Amino acid sequence: MAIHTDKISVEKSKTSKIRNVDFSNLTFGREFTDHMFVCDYEDGKWQNPKVIPYQAMSYEPSARVFHYGQAVFEGMKAYKDDDGKVFLFRPKQNFDRINKSSARLAMPAFPENYFFEGLETLLKLDNEWIKPGVGNSLYLRPFVIATEPAISASPANMYRFMIICSPAKSYYNSAVRVLIAEHFSRSANGGVGAAKAAGNYAAQFYPTSLAQQKGFQQIIWTDADTHTFLEEAGTMNVFFRVNDKLITAPTSDRILDGVTRKSIIQLAEDLGITCEVRQVTVEEIKNASKDGSLKEIFGAGTAAVISPISAFEHHEELFEIAEVEDSYAKKFKQTLLNIQHNLSEDKHGWRREVK
């Protein structure tokens, strides 16, 4: 990869919106901080990285992203401890993943030094927006769009990389009810399911809205061929606890390789909990529910950390999952939050302090 040496230029916002934000009553993804990071790809290279006031942008209607959805994104968080130190959680994973997503959509890789220098410059400027305390965080949204004004159906020659930031409280706090996919699919073999491509999410909205009409918040997607293997939820990987053992699907070109998922697999090993990474069938989980061995199902992802699932429906049959005393979901959530907020030892070196 080429070495990029341009300095990040900074234009500070003249005013701050922070006084207008009610941090005790945040809706996820609605409020944005005072600044954003932008960098453009032109003439075969990323150039002119800068942090500027958060603002609207204008592009020609012919910009390729509007026509062919050449767009990828990431989701990560910054946390603050009670001493005011700011941390990222395994950010290299997100950096690597956005470039993996870009490669799948024929988009250019973004340089690592720009990613981290841009992000850290932004976080220093918008430091006041990161509130301390478990449950508070600043959600970070790096993304790349094809900006070239040309509508032939081919990869663009111009792109914009950006990072915007939104203060967040952990959301999906209450348990979710899910529908198991029987007809629709979020991804196909050889498709873009493993990329964080914008279109993957658009494709889920319609089936998810049908699920919501039936009283379910999310769908657990199954393999597109047979709809017999449980894969992942809308923005979460999924874990099943049968007796005291965890099971989660292996990643594939249909499943996003989640940072939370891989952290839980490691934490399970640390805690002496068996975690099988293997295909898991709908039938197996239904049977486990019927014979009482299914103790928990939970989703795992950056936004919600861990979301317990309280019920699932398949073939019009509803399965309720009673709360358990020694919940793994609670244990993993607490362990992860403690690491993220600098409240416990970080033996795997997952925290990265923003200095």
Ligand SMILES: Cc1ncc(COP(=O)(O)O)c(C=O)c1O
């Ligand atoms: C489809 C999908 N699966 C899983 C996840 C969880 O990934 P992570 O733990 O890296 O946030 C996400 C969220 O990024 C997602 O969009």
